[in-house]
Amino acid sequence: MSVSTNHSNPDKYLIDRVLNGDKQAFATIIHNTEALVAQMVFRMVSRAEDRKDLVQDIYIKVYSNLQGFRHQARLSTWIGQITYNTCISYLRKKQLLLSGYDNENSEEEDIVPVQGPVASDESDSQLFNKERSMILQAAMEKLSPIHRTLVTLYHQEEMSYQEIGVITGLPEGTVKSYLFRARKALKENLLLNYKKEEL
Amino acid sequence: MISQHILEEDIQLYVLDASQVKEETMQHLEHCTACQARVREYEMLFTGIGSLPKALFDFDVAALVLPQLPEKKKVSSYKIAGIAMVVIAAGLISLLFILLQYRLNELWQNISPWVIGLISVVAVAFIGISLWEMYERYRQQLKKLNFE
Numbered sequence: 001m002s003v004s005t006n007h008s009n010p011d012k013y014l015i016d017r018v019l020n021g022d023k024q025a026f027a028t029i030i031h032n033t034e035a036l037v038a039q040m041v042f043r044m045v046s047r048a049e050d051r052k053d054l055v056q057d058i059y060i061k062v063y064s065n066l067q068g069f070r071h072q073a074r075l076s077t078w079i080g081q082i083t084y085n086t087c088i089s090y091l092r093k094k095q096l097l098l099s100g101y102d103n104e105n106s107e108e109e110d111i112v113p114v115q116g117p118v119a120s121d122e123s124d125s126q127l128f129n130k131e132r133s134m135i136l137q138a139a140m141e142k143l144s145p146i147h148r149t150l151v152t153l154y155h156q157e158e159m160s161y162q163e164i165g166v167i168t169g170l171p172e173g174t175v176k177s178y179l180f181r182a183r184k185a186l187k188e189n190l191l192l193n194y195k196k197e198e199l
Numbered sequence: 200m201i202s203q204h205i206l207e208e209d210i211q212l213y214v215l216d217a218s219q220v221k222e223e224t225m226q227h228l229e230h231c232t233a234c235q236a237r238v239r240e241y242e243m244l245f246t247g248i249g250s251l252p253k254a255l256f257d258f259d260v261a262a263l264v265l266p267q268l269p270e271k272k273k274v275s276s277y278k279i280a281g282i283a284m285v286v287i288a289a290g291l292i293s294l295l296f297i298l299l300q301y302r303l304n305e306l307w308q309n310i311s312p313w314v315i316g317l318i319s320v321v322a323v324a325f326i327g328i329s330l331w332e333m334y335e336r337y338r339q340q341l342k343k344l345n346f347e
Contacts, residue, residue, distance in 0.1 A: 023268060027261040034260045035253065042254035052263070055256065059264040065340070129250070136247045155248040183211055187244050 011075040015066055030059060033079045036157060040080065043152045044087040044145040058086050073166055080167040084149070091145055139189040147182035154179055202227075205234050214241040 017025035037058060045051050061082050069078055140148055146168075153159045153167065161179075165172045205213075205224055213220045213228065228234050 023265055026268065027265060030261045030264060034256065037260075038254045038256050051256070052258065055260055056264055056267060059260070060267060060269070063264075063268050068340070132247055133251055136244075136251060140248075140251075151248060155245060156251065156253060180208055180211060183241070183244065184207055186248075187240055190244065191240065 009071075012071060015069060015075070018063070018066055026063060029062070029075065029079075033076050036076055036080055037083050039152050039157060040083045040149055041087060043140075043148045044084075045090060050090065054086060054090060058083050061086065077163060077166055080153075081169070084167050084169075087145070087149075135190060135193050136186075139186050139193065142189060143182055143185060147178055147185070150175060150179050151182050151186070204231065205237075207237075210234065210237050211241060214238055214245060 014025045014029050018029065034055075037055060041051050041054055041058075045054060058079070062079055065082075069075065073081075140151065143151065150164060150168070153164050154161075159167075161172050161175050164170075164175045168175065170178070205227055209220055209224050213224065217225075228238065
């Protein structure tokens with residue numbers, strides 16, 4: 001059962017209820033934000049078993065620190081910030097932050113497509129899109145976890161540079177510069193891939 | 200019109216928000232097929248990223264998290280009573296000082312150095328313990344958030 005959030009400030013309403021001991025309201029917060037958390041955790045952490053522990057850790061931090069939330073940003077942005085910091089901390093511990101991401105253990109195929117499985121009689125264009133999507137996914141895997149997350153937040157979650165800056169704690173200029181480099185690397189990687197296929 | 204090809208940064212900017220690029224860049228793009236091809240590459244890339252399947256957890260996050268949530272600490276009635284007593288005591292002492300203001304010097308001179316020493320030691324210890332507690336709480340909160 002989810003808590004109705006039909007209020008002028010649903011974030012504040014939910015937080016007040018959680019602070020008054022209503023755990024169902026916290027379930028609603030989880031429900032409202034888990035898509036963003038999943039996007040970030042999947043982009044930064046490749047080991048499925050670690051993801052489960054991390055998401056648990058993230059939401060316990062959210063719950064424990066909810067009293068300190070000052071409504072200076074949206075609740076989802078604040079949760080995104082905790083997610084980012086938790087993942088960065090994990091990557092630092094595993095020494096995966098800068099480069100040489102552990103692609104051998106990569107389990108990106110675990111990503112559950114939102115639209116569900118494609119029917120067996122898929123058309124040529126669907127096959128082409130699927131293939132292109134796989135090539136792009138592989139190219140994304142070659143980016144560093146931070147670059148991959150920035151690309152996802154900007155292009156998939158449609159966040160502004162400023163919002164991404166709040167989540168990552170990076171200056172807006174740095175976000176722009178990292179995104180520029182990440183897009184360029186992706187494009188070059190894709191072109192290289194297509195050229196290889198043509199040969 | 201500029202004769203040099205457009206910078207990579209401007210190509211990206213054009214695809215993201217054409218209204219932000221300079222007029223010369225637009226003019227160059229109208230005539231340069233090489234730069235138009237670069238624009239198309241980025242258009243394909245951005246469309247592709249946008250249509251990638253979104254990640255979702257294959258487990259029920261709420262069912263996993265809710266049983267793990269720590270119980271909210273309630274401020275004990277003893278703590279509230281303690282705080283109230285300290286506030287009342289502080290009020291009474293202040294009142295006493297206001298009422299006996301003109302006799303304070305006399306009072307200070309007559310008070311035993313042992314009593315002053317004892318009061319000072321208790322006060323310093325109290326402040327020290329409070330500061331240490333505040334610092335510990337701050338460290339724990341930082342640790343929780345991992346703002347390292």
